[in-house]
Amino acid sequence: MALWPFSDANASSQLRRFYRVKDLGYLISFEGAVVDSKSGAPVSGALVSSSVDSQTTRTDFAGRFYLQTRKPGSVIGFYTITVSATGYATKLVQGFFYTGNHLVGLVIPLST
Secondary structure (H helix, E strand, O other): OEEEEEEOOOOOOOOOEEEEEEOOOOOOEEEEEEEEOOOOOEOOOOEEEEOOOOOEEEOOOOOEEEEEOOOOOOOEEEEEEEEEOOOOOOEEEEEEEEOOOEEEEEEEEEOO
């Protein structure tokens, strides 16, 4: 679910704020962590992208990431996740997705 704020321009004397709720459950998303292949330490700031669309994200201080695509409709196919970080070789991870699929628990090791 996502919330988008908007204001009621017709409200008299007082600005009122409302939130629209949009169900994003039908979109494909990826969640996991990027770690150093030798030490297992989290890799923070790694760039994570997918072949599904142009969405990208960066890992947090604990190496975790959440990447939600904006691909609507009935989609079935293969994906490639690309992970790159300074000091590490770029890693490609491939798999299969379907509409509404939330891939969780991905652990992507990067080597130098």
